[in-house]
Amino acid sequence: MKKNVEKTILLIIEDDEVLLRALYLTFHEKGYTIATATDGEAGLKMTERMKPNLVLLDLIIPKMDGFEYLKIVKSNPALAKIPVVVLSNLGQKDDIEKAKGLGAADYFVKANTNLSDLSKKVQAILAR
Amino acid sequence: MKYAWLNLVLQLTNRIYQRKQKVVGQEGIAAAKNVFALVFLEFVLAIVSFPLYLNLRPQKITAFFEEKGGYAKITFDYNLRRILTLTGVGIVLSIWLVKLLLILFVPSLFGTMRLYTVSELRPPDLLSVSADALQAETEIQTSRITADLAAPKLESVRKANGENFVFYGIGQPNSTVVLLLSDQQTAVYTGPVDKDGNWQIDHQQKNFALSEGNHSVLTFTFDEASKTRSEFSGEQYFKVTTSFLDAVTRNVDVLANWSVVILLLFGVFLTFLTI
Numbered sequence: 001m002k003k004n005v006e007k008t009i010l011l012i013i014e015d016d017e018v019l020l021r022a023l024y025l026t027f028h029e030k031g032y033t034i035a036t037a038t039d040g041e042a043g044l045k046m047t048e049r050m051k052p053n054l055v056l057l058d059l060i061i062p063k064m065d066g067f068e069y070l071k072i073v074k075s076n077p078a079l080a081k082i083p084v085v086v087l088s089n090l091g092q093k094d095d096i097e098k099a100k101g102l103g104a105a106d107y108f109v110k111a112n113t114n115l116s117d118l119s120k121k122v123q124a125i126l127a128r
Numbered sequence: 129m130k131y132a133w134l135n136l137v138l139q140l141t142n143r144i145y146q147r148k149q150k151v152v153g154q155e156g157i158a159a160a161k162n163v164f165a166l167v168f169l170e171f172v173l174a175i176v177s178f179p180l181y182l183n184l185r186p187q188k189i190t191a192f193f194e195e196k197g198g199y200a201k202i203t204f205d206y207n208l209r210r211i212l213t214l215t216g217v218g219i220v221l222s223i224w225l226v227k228l229l230l231i232l233f234v235p236s237l238f239g240t241m242r243l244y245t246v247s248e249l250r251p252p253d254l255l256s257v258s259a260d261a262l263q264a265e266t267e268i269q270t271s272r273i274t275a276d277l278a279a280p281k282l283e284s285v286r287k288a289n290g291e292n293f294v295f296y297g298i299g300q301p302n303s304t305v306v307l308l309l310s311d312q313q314t315a316v317y318t319g320p321v322d323k324d325g326n327w328q329i330d331h332q333q334k335n336f337a338l339s340e341g342n343h344s345v346l347t348f349t350f351d352e353a354s355k356t357r358s359e360f361s362g363e364q365y366f367k368v369t370t371s372f373l374d375a376v377t378r379n380v381d382v383l384a385n386w387s388v389v390i391l392l393l394f395g396v397f398l399t400f401l402t403i
Contacts, residue, residue, distance in 0.1 A: 016145075018173060021180040022137040089145045110142040116131045 008126060011035045011052035013043035013069070014087070015061045019110075023056060023087075026115045027122070040064025044072060047079055054126055059088040059099065067102060074103035083125050087113065137180070140173040167392060171217050216391045223384045230380065268306060268316075268350055268357065277349045277358035280305045280327065285345075285366045289381055293331040293338070293366075300349050301325045306357070308346040311338050318350065338368045 010032040014020040020036055028034050035050055037043035039062040047055060055073075059066030066086065073079045083105035088095070091109040099107050105125055108118055144166060151162045280299030288294050299305050299321040307317040307329050315336045319329040331338070342365045349358040 016141050018137060018177045018180060019141045022134045022177070025180065026131075026134055089142055110138055111146070113135075113138060114131070115134045115138060 007033065008054075009033045009035060009050055009052040010122070011037065011043065011046055011050065011055045013037045013040070013055065013061060013066070014058045015039060016058070022115070026119055027056075030119060030123070038062075040066065040069045044069055047073060047082065048076075051079070052082060054105075054122060055082055055084045056122070057084050057086050057088075057104075059086060059090055059095070067098060070099060070102040070104060085118075085122060085125065087118065133176070137173070137177050140169060140176060144169050144173065164392075174217055216394055220384075220387045220391050223380060223387050226376075227380050227384050230376070268318075271350060271355045271357040273359060274351075274354075274356040275359075277303065277351055277356060279358045279361040280321065280347045280349050281361060282307075282345055282347050282364055288330070291333050293333075293368075295329045295331065295345065297327055297347065298325045299327055299347075304350045304352060305329070306348050306350050308344075309336075309338070310344045311336070321349075340368055342367050 008031075010027050012020060012023050012027070012034060014023060014036070015038050017038065020038065024034050024036060035046055035052060037046050041063040043055070043057070043061070044064065046052075057066050057069060061069075066088065070084060070086075073082065073084065080103070084103065086099045086104045086107045087110060088099075088107070089110050090096075091111060096107045096109075106121055108121075147162055147166045147169065151159055151166065154162060278300055280297050280303075282295060282297040284296045286294045286296065295307060295317075297305070301321055301323050303321045305319050305321055305327045307319070309315040309317065309331060313336075315331070317329045317331070319327050321327040345364050345366065347361045351357070
């Protein structure tokens with residue numbers, strides 16, 4: 001299992017460092033190559049340079065928020081196919097619809113999220 | 129198990145976010161309550177997330193805070209904040225742990241002290257007790273000794289807060305106990321005996337500092353209504369020592385109390401910075 005996913009790059013964009021480390025630990029254990037960014041601009045630069053297989057995105061992040069990031073990534077043909085999974089504190093229906101409308105592959109509200117389920121969902125999306 | 133821990137970290141970060149959102153729209157007591165709840169959650173998160181910091185390189189982010197209608201940008205090391213919180217929690221826990229260990233393993237500092245009787249110990253320089261001391265208390269001085277009143281019994285001396293002394297004993301219910309405590313001078317204390325015959329007298333070192341060494345204690349019962357008193361009880365001694373542990377205990381006590389206050393203020397300050 002590990003060997004198959006070793007070259008799979010997962011980019012985590014999250015400004016809360018504690019949570020970033022928790023996510024790092026969750027996915028690194030699965031054998032993914034993990035890249036991290038703590039703000040939107042850094043996340044976008046890393047997306048352009050690394051072309052990750054999947055992006056795990058927080059919406060409320062410094063410098064460029066997650067919606068803006070999604071808009072730019074999905075409007076760039078070179079990056080548009082990269083699945084972006086949102087993991088956010090924002091749980092309003094409007095926010096979820098907006099993110100999905102901008103092209104998010106899935107949306108997880110932090111208050112209701114189980115990291116085990118998130119990990120399974122990421123695996124499922126990558127397996128498509 | 130690992131997921132349970134990581135999920136807890138996730139839930140705590142989310143709770144903190146939700147609280148911060150609430151605080152921004154609140155004022156007064158409600159806001160203060162939420163700030164303290166935030167500080168508490170940060171403490172919990174700091175402890176729970178501690179393993180995440182091991183063997184991982186720290187990273188910095190830029191934080192913002194609102195100020196007088198506009199946004200001002202400050203650079204704040206988020207990681208440093210969490211580490212500081214963790215350090216603060218660690219220091220407080222350590223101080224309280226030391227205090228607990230002292231209570232458990234050095235009971236002499238907090239517990240009962242040894243009382244000596246005259247036959248065991250009788251230092252020659254401590255026997256100038258009664259006459260001078262009684263001068264100060266006119267009623268006691270002029271009281272008549274009666275065989276109707278039984279002398280009270282000093283049963284134990286305990287050290288309080290690593291510094292002060294509390295004398296415990298039994299006596300005639302609803303009477304008054306007079307306790308003479310000798311040093312260079314003699315302190316005279318009076319205290320009531322309750323209906324069950326128990327009495328307690330507190331000695332504060334700040335009012336009358338007992339020097340190191342042996343101190344004699346004499347007690348008798350005094351009846352204010354009839355202006356009579358009992359005979360002296362047998363003279364007893366106890367030893368005052370200011371050891372290194374005494375000093376540690378006293379300082380740990382002060383530190384333990386102040387550390388909580390300082391940490392709370394520090395936590396509130398850091399929480400305001402990141403709202």
